[in-house]
Amino acid sequence: MKYNHTEAIEKATQLFWQKGFQASGMRDIQHALDMRPGSIYARFKSKDVLFQTVVEQYNECNRRKLVEVANAVSPINALREFIITPLTGSEDKRYARQCLLVKTIPELDLLGINCQQVVMEGITTSRECFILVIESAIDKNELPANTPVSNAADWLMNQFIGLRAYASINDDDMGIKFMVDKLFIDLTSAWPETQALSE
Amino acid sequence: MKYNHTEAIEKATQLFWQKGFQASGMRDIQHALDMRPGSIYARFKSKDVLFQTVVEQYNECNRRKLVEVANAVSPINALREFIITPLTGSEDKRYARQCLLVKTIPELDLLGINCQQVVMEGITTSRECFILVIESAIDKNELPANTPVSNAADWLMNQFIGLRAYASINDDDMGIKFMVDKLFIDLTSAWPETQALSE
DNA sequence: GCTTTACTTGAACACTTGTTCAAGTAATAA
DNA sequence: TTATTACTTGAACAAGTGTTCAAGTAAAGC
Numbered sequence: 001m002k003y004n005h006t007e008a009i010e011k012a013t014q015l016f017w018q019k020g021f022q023a024s025g026m027r028d029i030q031h032a033l034d035m036r037p038g039s040i041y042a043r044f045k046s047k048d049v050l051f052q053t054v055v056e057q058y059n060e061c062n063r064r065k066l067v068e069v070a071n072a073v074s075p076i077n078a079l080r081e082f083i084i085t086p087l088t089g090s091e092d093k094r095y096a097r098q099c100l101l102v103k104t105i106p107e108l109d110l111l112g113i114n115c116q117q118v119v120m121e122g123i124t125t126s127r128e129c130f131i132l133v134i135e136s137a138i139d140k141n142e143l144p145a146n147t148p149v150s151n152a153a154d155w156l157m158n159q160f161i162g163l164r165a166y167a168s169i170n171d172d173d174m175g176i177k178f179m180v181d182k183l184f185i186d187l188t189s190a191w192p193e194t195q196a197l198s199e
Numbered sequence: 200m201k202y203n204h205t206e207a208i209e210k211a212t213q214l215f216w217q218k219g220f221q222a223s224g225m226r227d228i229q230h231a232l233d234m235r236p237g238s239i240y241a242r243f244k245s246k247d248v249l250f251q252t253v254v255e256q257y258n259e260c261n262r263r264k265l266v267e268v269a270n271a272v273s274p275i276n277a278l279r280e281f282i283i284t285p286l287t288g289s290e291d292k293r294y295a296r297q298c299l300l301v302k303t304i305p306e307l308d309l310l311g312i313n314c315q316q317v318v319m320e321g322i323t324t325s326r327e328c329f330i331l332v333i334e335s336a337i338d339k340n341e342l343p344a345n346t347p348v349s350n351a352a353d354w355l356m357n358q359f360i361g362l363r364a365y366a367s368i369n370d371d372d373m374g375i376k377f378m379v380d381k382l383f384i385d386l387t388s389a390w391p392e393t394q395a396l397s398e
Numbered sequence: 399g400c401t402t403t404a405c406t407t408g409a410a411c412a413c414t415t416g417t418t419c420a421a422g423t424a425a426t427a428a
Numbered sequence: 429t430t431a432t433t434a435c436t437t438g439a440a441c442a443a444g445t446g447t448t449c450a451a452g453t454a455a456a457g458c
């Protein structure tokens with residue numbers, strides 16, 4: 001049977017996402033990819049680099065989806081879809097409710113320095129994409145023009161992260177729906193005074 | 200030098216809070232407590248039970264603080280204080296910005312079943328205390344009477360968790376202040392329609 | 399003083415971890 | 429067929445983990 005790169009990375013992603021970096025032992029990986037240690041080390045230099053490859057793909061996928069949201073006819077509706085999708089995944093994909101990057105942060109200093117960078121880049125990129133979404137929503141009159149873009153993007157991203165963490169340990173679908181609804185009420189409601197830039 | 204139980208647990212708390220359960224090796228613990236393995240195992244049955252003891256104390260401390268907030272003259276003001284305190288800890292106590300329980304959740308199944316239970320109890324208790332706080336605030340006319348207590352408590356707790364996670368990887372004090380202000384605006388603003396109980 | 403009890407020590411143990419590499423197998427080229 | 433190249437295998441390794449326990453030390457009781 002021939003080796004399939006895409007499939008191997010998919011399997012690795014699934015494992016890392018479920019168990020985290022540290023808890024996914026090389027023996028688990030060997031089993032998941034149905035490959036022997038030598039083969040794995042021939043293709044990926046180490047467990048660390050394998051994980052990095054996984055995260056790189058995760059980031060790219062994430063970025064693409066968020067740009068789509070920003071370019072949608074109704075960014076707010078698209079955003080709602082984007083947010084709800086991972087929260088309501090079926091039981092067998094529950095592990096995907098939690099963000100892989102967020103899950104990785106506590107393990108950050110177990111990773112090689114390059115790998116750490118890739119993880120942090122993913123977060124930075126996400127933040128930038130959320131800014132795009134908000135700008136686009138303002139542009140299309142779905143959000144008030146005086147929305148404080150940068151702060152609101154931080155806020156929005158944090159809300160999303162919090163929601164995913166909540167959903168990953170909480171089954172109550174009604175509760176999740178409540179929180180999402182609340183998020184969109186608050187998104188369009190008042191913002192705190194932002195400090196003047198110079199003083 | 201005589202053994203000091205309180206101090207030992209304090210040191211252990213600090214270590215676990217900084218590095219997490221798994222990453223705190225027995226050798227780290229030995230060094231932090233300045234005790235040899237045999238002594239540690241004589242007092243605490245295992246690393247697991249030591250961690251459990253730490254979490255039990257953490258939970259009790261947390262509960263006490265939240266009950267104080269509920270019983271304060273102005274629960275909302277007390278709540279603001281309660282929320283801001285861990286977010287603005289000095290640089291050398293940055294580790295305490297993240298909630299110990301939240302930090303532990305990803306490692307939950309490395310723990311013994313009793314220890315797992317103690318961690319989950321901590322979260323449940325927190326939730327119950329947040330309900331008390333909201334009820335008290337309604338009672339004292341600081342929140343509208345139609346606030347959906349249970350859902351709002353879930354929401355509030357999740358906001359707090361999210362904020363602590365944000366503050367633990369983000370230095371920007373102005374950004375943190377912005378988020379806290381936003382939280383209190385949203386706390387007193389509109390809530391989504393809650394589904395009827397029977398249908 | 400001596401005996402008994404309580405506590406401490408740290409080398410050693412069994413097990414798990416990520417990683418290596420000589421040997422083996424399959425595919426391709428001549 | 430034979431020679432060369434590309435890839436795979438899995439036992440073995442070094443370093444790390446939580447834990448044990450026989451031996452040692454200090455304290456308390458008489």
